[in-house]
Amino acid sequence: MARCPECSGEAKWQSPFYVCTVCGLALRRREYERMHHRQKTALWEAQLDDQQDEHEKKRKKHKEYEDWFLGSKK
Numbered sequence: 001m002a003r004c005p006e007c008s009g010e011a012k013w014q015s016p017f018y019v020c021t022v023c024g025l026a027l028r029r030r031e032y033e034r035m036h037h038r039q040k041t042a043l044w045e046a047q048l049d050d051q052q053d054e055h056e057k058k059r060k061k062h063k064e065y066e067d068w069f070l071g072s073k074k
C-alpha cells in the first residue's frame, strides 16, 4: 500500500497520479518517489540528530562528573 508522504494516509494509484485518500494530495509517480526518498532522508537525519543528542547528553554528564571531580579536589 502506498503512503502519502504528507500525512502518511493511504494513497491510491489513479493513473497518472498517486492520490491520497486522506488529504487529497496528488503526486506523479516521480514526485511521489522523490518525496518518499526525501522523507526517508529526513527521518534518517532526525535519527542521526537523536543519536547526536544522546551523545551530547553523555558528554555533558561526563563533563558534570569532571567538574565535580575537579571541584572536589579543591
Ligand SMILES: [Zn+2]
Pocket (backbone or CB within 6 Å): 004, 005, 006, 007, 008, 009, 020, 021, 022, 023, 024, 025
Ligand atoms: Zn495525505
